[in-house]
Amino acid sequence: MTTATDLTSAPLVVPPSPRRRRLPAWARAAMWAIGIVAVLSTASYLTGVNTLTSTNTAQTALRLALPILLCALGGLWSERGGVVNIGLEGMMILGTWGAAWGAYYGGPWAGLGAAILFGALGGLLHAIATVTFNVNHIVSGVAINLLGLGVAKYLATLIFEPLSGNPRQSPTVPTFDTYSATFLSNWLTDLEDQQRVFISDAAGLLNGLVTGVAPLTMIAILLVPVSYLVLWRTRLGLRLRSCGENPVAAESLGINVYAHRYLGVLVSGGLAGMGGASLVLLQGGGGYLENQTNGRGYIGLAAMIFGNWRPGGLLGGAALFGYADGLQLSGGGRAVLALLYGVVLLLFVIVVVQLIRRQWIAAALGVAGAGVLYWIYWSNDTLPSELTPYTAHVVTLIVLAVASQRLRPPKADGARYRRGEGD
Template identity: 50%
Template structure:
C-alpha cells in the first residue's frame, strides 16, 4: 500500500532558477565564447580576434548599445515599449555637446545629456501612460522629431562657429581616463608569446584595464546596479509587477502610473547617457546621424538577453565585438569567424541528433558544412558583407534566440487606472 502511495505521489517541482545560477550561466557562456575565440585565433593566426586593441574597441562599440538596451529594459519591465530610444540618444548627443561646449566641462555635458534623454522619456511617458497613445507610434514620433529638432538647434547655436555648423558641434572637452598603466608593460611578454588562451587572457586584461574612460566604467557598473535594483529591492519588485500584471499591482496599492513614469524617465536617461558616450568619448564632437541605429540595436540586445541585464550585456558585447572586428580586422578577421560558427553549428547539430530532432539536425549540419566549405575555399569576405556584419549578427541572434524569449506579460498593453 505504501509503495502504491509513493508511486502515485506527484513529483516535486524543479527548483526555481536563482539569481546566482543565472549569473553563473552568463559567466560560463562568456568564458566558453572567449575560449572558442582563443582557439580560432590560435588556429588561423588572426591576432585581431583577441588583441588588446580589439577588446578596447569592443568596449567602445558595446557601451552605447548596452546603455540603450538598459533603457529599453527599464521601460519594458514596467510595461512600456520604448522604440524611441534612438531619438532619446540623439537628444543626449546634442544636449551633451551644447552644455560641454558652453561650460567647458565634460561633467556638465554628461548631466545635460542624461537630462536631454529624460526629456524624451518624459514625452514618451506623457503620450503612452497619461494619454494612452500606442507605444510604437509615440516612439517613432520621438525618433523623427528628435532628428529635426536637433538640426534646428544646431543651426541656431552652432552655425557660424569655426569648426562647427548645422550638422556638427565644435570640438568638445574630454573625460578623464582611468586604468592600471603598469599592466600593459607587465603583460607585454605574455601577450606577444602567442600561447593558446594565456596570451589571449593577457590581452583581455590589458584591454580592460588600460585607458578606460570614466563613462565606460560607469556604464559597466550600471549593469549589476540595474540587476540589484530591479531584482533585489521592493522598488524593483513593484516596478516589474507593473509590467507583468498592472491590475494586480494596483489592487495591492502600487501606484502604477508613478512607477511607469519613473521607469520611462530612467529609460530616457540611460539612452541619453549613451548619446553622451557617442558625442564625447567615441568622437569628441557631436555629428548629425551619430547614433547610427544603435538605439534599435540596443533593443535587439535587450531581446537577446531575455529582458535581463546579464544577457543584455552579452548581447551588447557580441554586437560590439563584430563591429570592432570589421573596423580593425577587415575581411580576413571576420572571415575567420566562419570557422567558429561552422564548428558551433556542428556541435548544435550533434546535440539535436542526441535529442532525436533528426530533421533539424540535418538542416543545421548542412548549414555548418556550407560555412566550413566557404571558409576552406576563400581567404577573405567581400567588403560589403564585412561592413554589415554587425547587422547580420543582430538578425542571426534574434532568429536563434526567438524560441526561448519571455517578455513581460503586460508589455505594450494600453492600461488605464481603475481598469482592475
C-alpha cells in the same frame, strides 16, 4: 485490517522527481566566457588572424559596446514596467546633441549631465503619449525617433553652425580622460606577446578591458549590477516589474501604475541619453555629428531582447554586437571572415549539445547554418569592404533569429492600461 479492495481504491502517490540543480548565474556566465574565449582562440590559431583576440580589438569593442549596452539597459527599465520603447534611437540622438552642447560649455561631466537630461526629456514625451494618453507604444516610439532627429538637426543649426560653420557637426569638445591598470596591463601585454594558445588570447582580450578606460565606461558597466539589484532586490523594482506583468493586479494592491511607468520610461530615456554621450565624450568622439548613432538604438533594443529582458543577458548581447562592430574596424574583411570560422566552431558545439538533448530540429538547423557559414569562409579570401561595416547588423539578425525560441517578455509589455479598468 487492510483488505485488497482498500489497496486498489487507494490513490497512487508518486514521489516528486528530484529537481536538477542549476548552476548560479555567475557560474554560467563564467562558463560562457571561457567557452567563447576558447572558440576565438581556436579560430585565431587555425586561421592565423591574431586580430580576433588582440588588445586593440578588445578596446574598440568595449568602446562600441557602451552605447548599445546603455540603450539596452534603458529598454529594460521601460519594458519591465510594461512600456515598449522603440524610441531609444531618438532619445540617443538627443543625448548626442546634449552631450556636445554641455561639454562645449562646461566640460565632459556637464556634457554627460546634459545628455541624460535630453534623453530623459525624450522619455518624458514617450511616457506622456503612452501612459497618459494611451497611444500605441510602437507609433509613439517611431514618432520620438523622428522628433529626436528633427530636434537635433534644428538645434545643431541654431547653436553649432555659428561656432563651427557646419550645421551637421559641433566644434571639437573635451572628452573624458582614460586610465589604465598599469601593472596588470604590462603583465597582460607580456603574456600576449608570448603567443601561447588560449593564454595569450585571453590576455589580449583582458588587456583591452583594463587599458585606456574612461570613467563613463566604468559607470556604464556598474549600471548593470545596479539595475539588477534595484529591479530584482528592492520594493521599487518589484512594483515596477509587477506593472509590466499585470498592471490591474498591481493597482489592486495599491500600486500607482502610472507613476511607476513614468519612472521606468524616464530612466530609460536618461540611459539612452548616456548612450549618446558615450559616442561624443569618449576617445574617438570629440563632438556631435549628424547620424552619429547609426542605428545603435535599435541594436540596443535587439540586445535587450537577446538578453531575455535580463541585465546579465543584455550585457552579453551588447558585448557580442560591440565585438562584431569593433572587429571589422580593427581587422577588416579578413578578420570578419575569421570570425565566421569561429561561429562555425561554436555552432558545432551547440549542435552536439542539441543532439545530446535529442532536439533534432534545432540540431539540423545548426548544421545547416554552420554549412552555409563554412562555405562563405572557404570560398572567399576576404569579405568585400562594402559589406564589413554591416557586420553588427547581420549579427543582430542572426542572434534574434536564434534567441526568439526562448524569449519570455513581460506579459503586459505594450498592453494598453487605464486606471480602474479592473473594477
